[in-house]
Amino acid sequence: MNEAERRVAHLVGDGHSNKSAAAELFLSPNTVATHLHAVYRKTVVTSRLQLAKLVAEHS
Numbered sequence: 001m002n003e004a005e006r007r008v009a010h011l012v013g014d015g016h017s018n019k020s021a022a023a024e025l026f027l028s029p030n031t032v033a034t035h036l037h038a039v040y041r042k043t044v045v046t047s048r049l050q051l052a053k054l055v056a057e058h059s
Contacts, residue, residue: 001042008035012048013055 001009011021018036022029045051 001039005035005039005042008032009039009051010055010059012036013052015052 018032
């Protein structure tokens with residue numbers, strides 16, 4: 001994962017919506033969705049719940 005994908009993964013994993021993560025990172029919600037899709041592709045994660053568990057394990 002690159003740094004942008006990592007930041008998005010941490011925010012979404014902490015419970016942010018795409019819209020609130022976008023506001024926090026000064027990105028568009030579509031950009032957040034693109035990064036999130038890349039995270040799903042690069043990991044075994046297929047849902048926000050799994051992402052939250054993964055983020056919690058690595059924090």
